[in-house]
Amino acid sequence: xxxxxxxxLTLTIAALAAMVLSVSYGSxxxxxxxxxxxxxxxxxxxxxxxxxxxxxxRTLSAFATGGLLAVAGALMQVLLRNPxxxxxxxxxxxGAAVGALTMMLLGLGGLFISSxxxxxxxxxxxxxxxxxxxxxxxxPSRLLLTGVVVxxxxxxxxxxxxxxxxxQRLPGMLYWLMGDLSYARTPAPALLVLLLTCLLVIPLGxxxxxxxxxxxxxAALGVSVQPLEWTVYVxxxxxxxxxxTTAGSIGFxxxxxxxxxxxVLGNDQRLILPACALAGGTLLVLADTLxxxxxxxxxxxxxxxxxxLGVPTFLYLLSRSR
Amino acid sequence: MRPMLLVLxxxxxxxxxxxxxxxxxxxxxxxxxxxxxxxxxATLSPGATELTWAAGAGEQVVAIVAYSDYPPQAQQAxxxxxxxxxxxxxxxxxxxxxxxxxxxxxxxxxxxxxRSLGLPVFSIEPREFEDVASVIERLAYxxxxxxxxxxxxxxxxxxxxxxxxxxxxxxxxxxxxxxWNEPLMTxxxxxxxGKVVTLCGGDNVFGELPRLVxxxxxxxxxxxxxxxxxxxxxGEENRHWLTYWQQFPGxxxxxxxxxxxxxxSLIQRPTPRMLEGTRLFCExxxxxxxxx
Amino acid sequence: xxxxxxxxxxxxxxxxxxxxxLDIHVQPGQVWxxxxxxxxxxxxxxxxMAGLRPARSGxxxxxxxxxAGWRRKALAKQLGLVFQERQDGFPATVLETVLIGxxxxxxxxxxxxxxxLTVAREALQALDVAHxxxxxxxxxxxxxxxxxxxATLLTQAPAIWLADEPxxxxxxxxxxxxxxxxxxxxxxxxxxFMCLHDLNLAARWCDHILLLYPNGDAxxxxxxxxxxxxxxxxxxxxxxxTVEVEGAPFFVPRK
Numbered sequence: 104x105x106x107x108x109x110x111x112l113t114l115t116i117a118a119l120a121a122m123v124l125s126v127s128y129g130s131x132x133x134x135x136x137x138x139x140x141x142x143x144x145x146x147x148x149x150x151x152x153x154x155x156x157x158x159x160x161r162t163l164s165a166f167a168t169g170g171l172l173a174v175a176g177a178l179m180q181v182l183l184r185n186p187x188x189x190x191x192x193x194x195x196x197x198g199a200a201v202g203a204l205t206m207m208l209l210g211l212g213g214l215f216i217s218s219x220x221x222x223x224x225x226x227x228x229x230x231x232x233x234x235x236x237x238x239x240x241x242x243p244s245r246l247l248l249t250g251v252v253v254x255x256x257x258x259x260x261x262x263x264x265x266x267x268x269x270x271q272r273l274p275g276m277l278y279w280l281m282g283d284l285s286y287a288r289t290p291a292p293a294l295l296v297l298l299l300t301c302l303l304v305i306p307l308g309x310x311x312x313x314x315x316x317x318x319x320x321x322a323a324l325g326v327s328v329q330p331l332e333w334t335v336y337v338x339x340x341x342x343x344x345x346x347x348t349t350a351g352s353i354g355f356x357x358x359x360x361x362x363x364x365x366x367v368l369g370n371d372q373r374l375i376l377p378a379c380a381l382a383g384g385t386l387l388v389l390a391d392t393l394x395x396x397x398x399x400x401x402x403x404x405x406x407x408x409x410x411x412l413g414v415p416t417f418l419y420l421l422s423r424s425r
Numbered sequence: 426m427r428p429m430l431l432v433l434x435x436x437x438x439x440x441x442x443x444x445x446x447x448x449x450x451x452x453x454x455x456x457x458x459x460x461x462x463x464x465x466x467a468t469l470s471p472g473a474t475e476l477t478w479a480a481g482a483g484e485q486v487v488a489i490v491a492y493s494d495y496p497p498q499a500q501q502a503x504x505x506x507x508x509x510x511x512x513x514x515x516x517x518x519x520x521x522x523x524x525x526x527x528x529x530x531x532x533x534x535x536x537x538x539x540r541s542l543g544l545p546v547f548s549i550e551p552r553e554f555e556d557v558a559s560v561i562e563r564l565a566y567x568x569x570x571x572x573x574x575x576x577x578x579x580x581x582x583x584x585x586x587x588x589x590x591x592x593x594x595x596x597x598x599x600x601x602x603x604x605w606n607e608p609l610m611t612x613x614x615x616x617x618x619g620k621v622v623t624l625c626g627g628d629n630v631f632g633e634l635p636r637l638v639x640x641x642x643x644x645x646x647x648x649x650x651x652x653x654x655x656x657x658x659x660g661e662e663n664r665h666w667l668t669y670w671q672q673f674p675g676x677x678x679x680x681x682x683x684x685x686x687x688x689x690s691l692i693q694r695p696t697p698r699m700l701e702g703t704r705l706f707c708e709x710x711x712x713x714x715x716x717x
Numbered sequence: 718x719x720x721x722x723x724x725x726x727x728x729x730x731x732x733x734x735x736x737x738x739l740d741i742h743v744q745p746g747q748v749w750x751x752x753x754x755x756x757x758x759x760x761x762x763x764x765x766m767a768g769l770r771p772a773r774s775g776x777x778x779x780x781x782x783x784x785a786g787w788r789r790k791a792l793a794k795q796l797g798l799v800f801q802e803r804q805d806g807f808p809a810t811v812l813e814t815v816l817i818g819x820x821x822x823x824x825x826x827x828x829x830x831x832x833x834l835t836v837a838r839e840a841l842q843a844l845d846v847a848h849x850x851x852x853x854x855x856x857x858x859x860x861x862x863x864x865x866x867x868a869t870l871l872t873q874a875p876a877i878w879l880a881d882e883p884x885x886x887x888x889x890x891x892x893x894x895x896x897x898x899x900x901x902x903x904x905x906x907x908x909x910f911m912c913l914h915d916l917n918l919a920a921r922w923c924d925h926i927l928l929l930y931p932n933g934d935a936x937x938x939x940x941x942x943x944x945x946x947x948x949x950x951x952x953x954x955x956x957x958x959t960v961e962v963e964g965a966p967f968f969v970p971r972k
Binding site for chain 3: 107313371373
Binding site for chain 2: 131149156158210266269271399
C-alpha cells in the first residue's frame with residue numbers, strides 16, 4: 104500500500120504547488136498576501152476578478168484537461184498494447200477539430216464549438232471502432248492502423264477547411280488547433296469527469312495489468328476481455344472529447360505523461376492511472392502559467408509549452424532508464 | 426392634438442429619468458448602455474483603436490493591442506496582447522469602462538468572458554462606407570465626444586460621396602486588386618475594398634467570386650487580362666509584387682504601365698483613412714484611363 | 718463430476734476435416750501428455766479446453782457446466798493455462814508477473830494481501846527463480862521466462878492445469894524439476910494436461926497419452942497402451958528404435 108501511496112502523495116503535493124504557482128503568477132502581479140485575502144473573501148474588487156474569475160477557473164481547467172488527456176493516453180496504450188498509441192493518433196482530436204472548425208467557419212461560437220467538438224470526437228470514435236471491427240474481430244494493430252488512416256483523413260479535411268476559411272477566421276482556427284485554455288470557462292464539468300474517471304479506473308487497474316499481457320493470457324486469468332476493451336475504449340474517447348471540448352486540441356500530454364510515469368513508477372495501472380491524472384494536470388497547469396506570462400501581454404499557445412517542457416524531461420528519463 | 430401630446434410626454438418620462446445614461450446599438454444588434462460617458466476605453470483591434478481616435482475619444486483609450494499603430498500617439502496606451510489572443514488579466518487590471526471589440530477578429534469566448542465579468546462590450550464590424558461613419562458617431566456618443574466625432578464622421582461621409590460623384594460614372598477600368606502575394610489573394614465586390622473599386626469607376630475582374638477574399642491562381646489573372654493592377658500588402662516594401670507582372674508584356678496592365686501601389690494602411694482598414702486611400706485609388710484608375 | 722470432460726469435441730483447425738471427436742475425461746490425479754507433430758492442433762486443443770477458442774462441435778464440461786456457461790473469473794480459479802507464446806508489451810518485474818496469478822481471487826477494489834505475496838514467493842521458490850524477483854521479465858532468458866510462466870500458474874493454483882510445452886527452453890535439470898512439480902501437483906489432486914514435443918518426457922512422466930494426427934485423427938488412453946512404436950512411427954512419420962530404461966520405454970529416431 105505505501106508503494107502506491109508515496110508516489111501519489113508526492114504527485115498530489117506537486118499538483119497543489121503547481122496550482123498555487125499558477126494562481127500566484129499572471130501578467131498582472133498580485134502580492135501573495137492579497138491572494139490570501141481574496142481567498143478569504145476580502146481584497147479589492149479587481150484582485151477578486153483576477154484571481155477568482157480569471158486565474159482560478161483557468162488553472163482548474165488546465166489541470167482537468169491535462170489529467171484527462173494523460174489518463175486517456177495511458178488507457179489507449181494499454182488497450183492497444185502499443186506505446187505509441189494516444190487519443191490523437193487514433194483520430195479522435197481530428198474529428199473534434201473538424202467539428203469545431205466547422206462551427207467557426209459558420210461564424211458560430213461558444214457552446215456551438217464545444218458541442219461540435221464533442222460530437223466530432225464521438226463520431227471519430229465510432230468511425231474508427233466500426234471500421235476496425237469490419238468483417239472479423241478487431242485486433243490492436245488493425246485498430247491502430249484504422250485510427251492512423253482515419254486521422255490522416257481528418258487532417259486533410261482540416262487543411263481543406265483552413266485553405267477555404269476567410270482570412271479573418273484563420274487565427275482563431277489555428278489557435279484552437281494549437282490548444283488554448285483562454286477558451287476554457289467553467290472547469291466544473293471537466294473536473295467532475297476527471298474525478299469520476301479516477302474512481303472508475305482504479306478498480307479496473309488490475310484487470311488492465313492483466314490485459315497488458317495480451318488478451319488470451321488475460322482471459323485465462325479471469326478477465327472478460329471484450330467488455331473490458333470496450334469500456335476502456337469508450338472511456339478514453341469520452342475523456343478525450345471532454346478535454347478537447349474544454350481547451351481545443353493539445354497534443355503530446357497523452358503520449359508522454361504516461362511514459363514518463365512508467366519509466367519512474369513501473370507499470371502497475373492502479374498506480375499509473377491516478378498518477379497520470381495528477382501529473383498530466385500538473386504539466387498543463389505549469390505550461391499554461393508559462394504560456395500566459397512568458398511574453399505577456401502576448402499569449403503563447405499552451406501546446407508549444409507542453410512540448411518544450413515535456414520533450415527534454417522525457418528524453419532525460421529515457422536515457423536514465425534501463 | 427392633445428392625445429398626441431400625452432403620448433409624447435409618456436414617451437419622454439422614462440427617457441428623462443435616465444437622462445445621463447447613454448445607449449448605442451453595436452454591430453451585433455446588442456444595446457450597450459453606459460451610466461456616464463466612457464472614460465477608460467479598451468480597443469481590441471487596430472481598427473477599433475483608430476476609429477475610437479477618429480471619434481475624438483483617443484485620450485480616453487487606456488488599452489490597445491499589437492499593431493494598434495495609428496495614430497502614432499495611440500501606442501502610448503498599454504498593450505493587452507494581440508487581437509487574436511487577449512491578456513484578460515492585464516485588460517481587467519486597467520479597469521476599462523468600455524471595451525470596443527471586433528466581431529470577427531476577437532475570440533468569441535474571450536469577448537463573452539468580458540461580458541460575463543460585467544464589462545460593457547461594444548462590438549464593431551464595418552462592412553460599408555456608411556458603417557465607418559456610423560461606428561464613429563456611436564463611439565463618439567458613448568464617449569461623450571459627439572462634437573469632434575460627428576464632425577469626423579461627416580467629413581468621411583461627404584468626402585466619400587464627393588469621390589463617388591466625381592468618379593463612379595467614368596469609363597469603367599477593369600481592375601485586379603492584389604491583397605497578398607503568396608498565396609495570391611484578391612477581394613470580391615462585397616469587400617470594402619471592392620466597393621472602393623466600384624466607387625472609383627473600376628470593374629473588379631474577380632468581383633463575382635463568391636468568397637470575400639478569394640485565393641486565386643496567377644493563370645486566371647493573366648486570362649482575365651485586367652487593364653490596371655493595384656497592390657497593397659504589408660508594409661510599404663512590396664513593389665516587387667508589381668514588378669512580377671512586368672514579365673508578362675501580353676498583359677494590358679503591363680503594356681500600359683498601369684501597375685500601381687496603394688499603401689495598404691490607407692485602404693485595408695475600415696477607418697476614415699480610407700478616404701485618402703480611396704482618393705489615391707481613384708486617381709490611379711483615372712491615370713489608367715488617360716493612358717488609353 | 719470432478720475433472721475436465723471433453724464431449725464429442727472437435728477442435729476448429731481451419732481447412733481440416735473434423736476427424737475423430739474427442740471423448741476424454743481428465744480426472745484429478747492424472748497426468749496427460751498430448752503428442753503430435755507440428756500443426757496437429759495441440760495448441761488449438763489446449764485453447765479450446767480453456768474456453769479461449771470456440772470448438773467446431775461438441776463441448777468441454779467442467780463441474781457439470783459447459784465452459785461457455787462459466788464466468789471467466791470463476792473459471793480462472795478452476796482452470797489455468799501456461800501459454801507457449803507470451804507477450805510482454807510493457808515492462809514488468811518477475812514478482813509483478815507472478816502476482817497476476819492472484820487476479821481471479823481478488824475483488825476489483827482489493828490490493829494483493831500479504832498472503833498473496835507469500836503464495837507468489839513460494840511459487841518463485843518452487844521454480845527456482847526467487848533470486849530474479851526484481852528483474853524485468855524482458856531481461857530474462859527463455860528458460861527463466863518459462864519458469865516464471867509456470868510459477869504464475871502455480872500462484873493461480875487452479876484444479877486443472879493446462880500447459881503448452883512446459884519444458885520449452887529448459888535445460889535438462891529444470892525439465893526434470895518442472896515435470897516433477899507437475900506430477901506432484903497431480904498427486905495432490907490436480908489434473909494435469911500438457912502438450913509435449915519430447916516423446917521420452919511423456920513416456921517417463923505421463924500416465925495418460927493423447928495422440929493427435931495432422932489429419933484430425935486421434936487416439937488416447939493409458940500411457941502403456943498408447944506408447945507403442947507402430948503408433949508413434951505413424952504419428953511422426955519417423956522410424957524409431959525402442960529401448961527400455963528403468964522399466965520405461967525410451968524412443969530414439971532411427972538413422
